[in-house]
Structure formats: C-alpha cells, structure tokens
Amino acid sequence: MNFKNILCTIVVVLMFGVLSVPSRGADSFFLILVKLPENRILLSRPVMGGDRFYIDYIHSLDKTPVRDIFLVSQKGELILLEEQYEWYGAGLAFHPEGKGNILFDENCTRVLINRPYDPFHLRVGHIANHTLTVNSEKIPLLSIANGGDLLVFAIERRPPKEQDHENK
Numbered sequence: 262m263n264f265k266n267i268l269c270t271i272v273v274v275l276m277f278g279v280l281s282v283p284s285r286g287a288d289s290f291f292l293i294l295v296k297l298p299e300n301r302i303l304l305s306r307p308v309m310g311g312d313r314f315y316i317d318y319i320h321s322l323d324k325t326p327v328r329d330i331f332l333v334s335q336k337g338e339l340i341l342l343e344e345q346y347e348w349y350g351a352g353l354a355f356h357p358e359g360k361g362n363i364l365f366d367e368n369c370t371r372v373l374i375n376r377p378y379d380p381f382h383l384r385v386g387h388i389a390n391h392t393l394t395v396n397s398e399k400i401p402l403l404s405i406a407n408g409g410d411l412l413v414f415a416i417e418r419r420p421p422k423e424q425d426h427e428n429k
C-alpha cells in the first residue's frame with residue numbers, strides 16, 4: 262500500500278467517525294463502502310456486533326469460488342474470520358501460524374484467520390464477480406462500482422438521531 266492510500270484511509274476513518282467512542286451502546290453500526298480517492302460512500306447497511314458478512318469472488322488464477330467471512334465485533338471492529346475455497350492452489354492457504362489453522366473436508370478448504378482488518382481495502386475485480394452479502398442481501402460490487410475501483414470497507418458509528426436517514 263502506498264503513502265497516498267494510507268493517507269486516504271486515515272482521512273476516511275476520521276471523516277466518517279469510524280474511530281469514535283460509542284456512547285453507552287446507544288450508537289448503531291453501519292457497514293460502509295467508500296470509493297477512493299473520492300471518499301464517496303457507495304453503500305451503507307446497518308449491522309450489529311456479532312453480525313457476519315461475506316465477500317464471494319472467483320479466484321483470478323485458479324478460477325474457483327472463494328468466500329471470505331467477516332465478523333463485526335461488539336466494539337464495531339471488522340475481523341476476517343476465515344477464507345473458504347474449493348481448491349488448495351497457488352496463492353491460497355497461506356497462514357503464518359501453520360497447518361492447524363487450515364482445515365479440509367470433502368468440498369472445501371477453510372483457512373481460519375481471526376484477524377482484525379479494520380478498515381480494509383478491496384479493489385473491485387473486472388471479472389472476479391465480487392459479491393457482498395450482508396443481512397441476507399447480495400450486492401454485486403460491479404453494480405455499485407467499476408472494475409478497478411478501490412473501496413474501503415469500514416464500520417461507521419451513528420448516534421440514534423442519524424439512523425433515520427439511512428439509505429436503503
């Protein structure tokens with residue numbers, strides 16, 4: 262990641278209050294997708310601590326489906342829980358803590374990660390067919406962004422009075 266992207270991430274975090282302190286549990290969390298470098302919110306969805314969301318895509322080399330499973334922590338942090346895929350091939354299944362965190366079954370390889378990625382960047386693939394699933398809603402990222410666009414996934418905290426203005 263270059264200096265410009267790091268700086269844009271800091272601006273997004275400060276601009277949207279991602280690091281704000283919750284006010285006695287009254288604030289609500291929203292998963293937001295922000296397009297860089299414009300810092301424009303493309304998507305906002307309500308989430309709660311304990312919710313999971315998923316990013317599904319086709320691996321660029323192996324051409325097999327991959328699913329990343331994320332958790333919104335009780336504090337409003339984004340945590341990558343695991344990555345699932347069918348094929349144990351190039352660019353897949355690396356984990357610094359070794360084999361104990363890689364599980365195999367008949368149809369799936371699961372890499373248990375449990376690592377904070379808050380916020381995280383994703384460049385929308387032209388052919389990867391990235392699809393975000395949040396609260397049972399499936400959102401193809403190419404329906405809200407162009408291939409090659411850089412998105413930041415972050416949690417925004419909003420006080421109760423701002424929740425009524427949610428874009429759905």
